[in-house]
Amino acid sequence: MASNDFIQKLWELGPTLAEHTPHGKKLGIKFVAVDKGRATMSLPYNPDLIGDPDTKVLHGGAVTTLLDQACGLAAIAGFDEPSACATLNLSIDYMRAAKPGETIIAQAHCYKTTKHVAFLRAIAHDGDEDDPVAMAQATFMATGLRPKDAKAW
Amino acid sequence: MVRDDRISKELSRIPYAETLGLKPLLINEEFTLVMPFIETNIGNPTLPALHGGAISGLMEMAAIIQLLIDQDAERPLPKPIGINVDYLRKGHPKDTYARAVIFKQGSRVANVRVQAWQDDYDKPIAAMQGHYLLSKTD
Numbered sequence: 661m662a663s664n665d666f667i668q669k670l671w672e673l674g675p676t677l678a679e680h681t682p683h684g685k686k687l688g689i690k691f692v693a694v695d696k697g698r699a700t701m702s703l704p705y706n707p708d709l710i711g712d713p714d715t716k717v718l719h720g721g722a723v724t725t726l727l728d729q730a731c732g733l734a735a736i737a738g739f740d741e742p743s744a745c746a747t748l749n750l751s752i753d754y755m756r757a758a759k760p761g762e763t764i765i766a767q768a769h770c771y772k773t774t775k776h777v778a779f780l781r782a783i784a785h786d787g788d789e790d791d792p793v794a795m796a797q798a799t800f801m802a803t804g805l806r807p808k809d810a811k812a813w
Numbered sequence: 814m815v816r817d818d819r820i821s822k823e824l825s826r827i828p829y830a831e832t833l834g835l836k837p838l839l840i841n842e843e844f845t846l847v848m849p850f851i852e853t854n855i856g857n858p859t860l861p862a863l864h865g866g867a868i869s870g871l872m873e874m875a876a877i878i879q880l881l882i883d884q885d886a887e888r889p890l891p892k893p894i895g896i897n898v899d900y901l902r903k904g905h906p907k908d909t910y911a912r913a914v915i916f917k918q919g920s921r922v923a924n925v926r927v928q929a930w931q932d933d934y935d936k937p938i939a940a941m942q943g944h945y946l947l948s949k950t951d
Contacts, residue, residue, distance in 0.1 A: 681858060682852050682853045686832065686854075708832045709829050711890070713828070719830075721874065722866075746900065749899050751898070752896050
């Protein structure tokens, strides 16, 4: 598939993955952008995702989910051919608490793919890339199936 | 050791636990956290499969609750420093369980291991290792 066509399809797939799956919708994850091997998603502050009622800070699991979702799209975007991707491993460092009220942005980069495995790094921040909330390292597996709803493929 | 009612009380105070639908359970005197199947935890409607983030959220919550159980006095919630999650099998659209073991507890940092399963404890769908910062005891 020509590269530009592939990226174009990913722009259609991004919102489907982020916003139209039941869990993405429940959390309020938004698709922001996608490019070859790269994806950005955001998570607006949502009181339903608070992990510590005393500080109103979002639960780590919500940040994990956002990073997983962004990495998933970047992994799909990292392969030359369209394929669904499954998370093999996700390793996250939580550098600091996300600021209550702020939108969290996750930027994922697929820096290497082999035939079946994608290697990624991702960062989550709430406005300043130089002051990250969390950073992730992940591996995904191409499962060969076409991504959901990508019927044109 | 805290009693079951405190676990339920803590969980009901945490909105994210409510969002995932988490419920505490005691199996053979061991604390187990349950994520009953709900539609909103689906990440892939085509397969269908649970969202890896929901499975991780379940395990992260199990780790935090286990740390609360093992601390004697009421203290602020432990804060995650880092986690490493292995996804081992597809999360089927059914009830999912998680159990945490404190692998090493220091005065400020605890290392916790968590296993998540569905039908069979010996066929985990995911495993997590995490370390958590504990609030000071004084």
